[in-house]
Amino acid sequence: MASKPPTGDPVQDAPQVEAPKHAAAGLPAIGHTLLMAQQQMGVRRTAQTLLKVNQKNGFDCPGCAWPEGDKRHTAEFCENGAKAVAEEATLRRVTPEFFAAHPLSDLAARSGYWLGQQGRITQPMYLPEGGDRYEAVTWERAFEIIAEELTALDSPDEALFYTSGRTSNEAAFLLQLFAREFGTNNLPDCSNMCHESSGSALTETIGIGKGSVSLEDLHRADLIVIAGQNPGTNHPRMLSALEKAKSAGAKIISVNPLPEAGLEKFKNPQTPQGMIKGAALTDLFLQIRIGGDQALFRLLNKLIVETEGAVDELFVREHTHGFEEFEAAAKEADWDATLEATGLTRTEIERALAMVLASRRTIVCWAMGLTQHKHSVPTIREVVNFLLLRGNIGRPGAGVCPVRGHSNVQGDRTMGIFERPAPAFLDALEKEFGFAPPRHHGYDVVRSIEALRDGRAKVFFAMGGNFVAATPDTEVTEAAMRRASLTVHVSTKLNRSHAVTGRRALILPTLGRTDKDVQHSGRQFVTVEDSMGMVHASRGNLAPASPHLLSEPAIVVRMARATLGARSAVDWAEFERDYATVRDRIARVVPGFEDFNAKVARPGGFQLPHAPRDERRFPTATGKANFTAAPVEVPELPEGRLLLQTLRSHDQYNTTIYGLDDRYRGIKGGRRVVLVNPEDARQLGLADGSYTDLVSEWKDGVERRAPGFRVVHYPTARGCAAAYYPETNVLVPLGSTADVSNTPASKSVVVRFEAALAAGNES
């Protein structure tokens, strides 16, 4: 039997601290996985479900976007993937009776953890104007309400259509089609807060905003640099690929302010010897200061340029543009300034250089540690410079590897979920569907919040996600959301965003990845694209959480029919009956998807074309791969302050909190902790185990405070601190974003510490 959800809330946040671990996975992970899964699903459903994860006839794990290899294990899941699955396949239910018993004020006072633990939502729910609780509503009425509000807007640009990255290709394609036929490009998505900086930097430099390596490439690399990523927690299946690369002779450099257990050592639970001994992964750990990566790569680039024969001159001449200007800038890199910015020693950087020069095939992997700073875009461009110098793009075993987060975030963008669509994409849409899509750019996430705040946007529709909890500046964002006339959430589980509503609100419960999806033409599957551009089918096999659920494609179709009615140029109804008809349209609009239905029928799916990877062709403005030469930036840190990064614990999936432990970092039973280097702590008078408020400082002079964090002395780099998101989102100013990509700078928050009066959960 699955256990009942916890009743007590706020859940006691009382962190206990022990020594951090030095290895990831192994038997404890499996035991932990099965325990969590059985609590949510019971024993039979656990077995039935976990054996289908990432199998060729199964469903795509709703965890991360890491690809599956061609040969699958029986159990192709990881501890954290299993938690994601259990969270969705839970037997707990949130029914209309639940909403009757919990008025909005009650839901608004609950922790995100408690809300998530209540289970799957079973029926569409409506919060009428002035109402104090959600009531059951029919689907028909729900779509009428959406249509009423959308039709009443002065301009289509007063509507916002947000997408979180679990949405399938089919649903994403339909959503952007609807938004554009309705008349707006306001398609903000979680990518705006995630890998947007990677997309911006890569599009400009290599002509496509996606990674250029496959799993095979990783296995063949000589050197893998992992910067700003914690795969042991967030992409556990990546550890098997690293283990394989190591056993073929690869070296690994990790660049991180924290020593992350998963990068130190990996105990592979799928091989007997791995389970016992484990494999050391990192050969060189560069414990960098937060925000020091651009300076590090710039200096490495200078050293490469100055080493006789180190530059791949033929590649640079034939395939790149802007080398001279870049070279001049690189030569100015300065040892002392770099050591200061990075906190590294000369010897460490020289060791890194030796490994770089010894490698013929180098890959750089990165995630949020590089993308969420003010200077993220120039940082990632510098990574590209680094790879271009030695011809490491478009060669087996080499390339750029931005490791994506949500399982279909990359696919959603490919399907046109983008507030700044390329003209060619809009042309194709116009040709296929016969209406003129809007050409002016829409709002991204931060601009959407500003538009709500300023009354320029009035209807907010979310295809998944937890907008108010995931976005920065919680108080500002929540106030902005409350100004909306209608907020609509297509969701599987309850979350904070359902409690922070506009004048009217709807919750539309939907099928998840694990649920069986049957429509008029029979059983459906959907498709997703992983971090390496592989597209494949995903089929759920469980009886849906309730007979009242609609699939995401069905919800978009019905919203479109209710809103656009006879004025639509599109035959929406067929899309709901048979998703293959959606794929036929995608095939005619999106390059690389020709013969989509046939190609996706192959087990394992197909790989999308990638010009730099496949043919060393760079579809940029210059027609070449572009070197760039931005000035090196380093975050400024006034006396007595630390630079705070907001990151994930081992027991969460973004805003979904599975539990209160962060096993590898030795934190148990609580999330309100701040990790501080013991030397800094001593200087700041922060005793281990004492409680402190975090107060962020930014140029707007507004005081943002997160109260009651337990200080943990922890071996992070000097000048740096770390605490979990989403609790710390209150500290991230809405205006503090990355240049160009506008991604919230949630890994570069300047904070001071003020002793807290009481311990525990004040917020």
Ligand SMILES: Nc1nc2c(c(=O)[nH]1)N[C@H]1C(S)=C(S)[C@@H](COP(=O)(O)OP(=O)(O)OC[C@H]3O[C@@H](n4cnc5c(=O)[nH]c(N)nc54)[C@H](O)[C@@H]3O)O[C@H]1N2
């Ligand atoms: N289990 C689980 N899996 C997930 C998620 C989850 O929440 N839980 N989230 C998914 C999503 S949407 C995403 S985007 C990914 C996120 O995957 P990650 O990017 O691994 O997630 P974070 O926890 O934000 O970790 C950031 C890492 O960067 C380091 N870092 C911080 N600042 C810097 C810096 O300035 N320089 C360098 N070099 N390193 C730095 C941190 O110490 C940390 O190791 O994971 C995906 N997978």
Ligand SMILES: Nc1nc2c(c(=O)[nH]1)N[C@H]1C(S)=C(S)[C@@H](COP(=O)(O)OP(=O)(O)OC[C@H]3O[C@@H](n4cnc5c(=O)[nH]c(N)nc54)[C@H](O)[C@@H]3O)O[C@H]1N2
């Ligand atoms: N401070 C700080 N802020 C950050 C980050 C950070 O590192 N630090 N990371 C950023 C990143 S990388 C990201 S990606 C965003 C994440 O932002 P989001 O994607 O908006 O947030 P999630 O927590 O992943 O969304 C969880 C909700 O999705 C719904 N859901 C789950 N599965 C499905 C499904 O199949 N269909 C539908 N319709 N709904 C579903 C559930 O209701 C669940 O409550 O947060 C960003 N915010």
Ligand SMILES: [Mo]
């Ligand atoms: Mo993400």
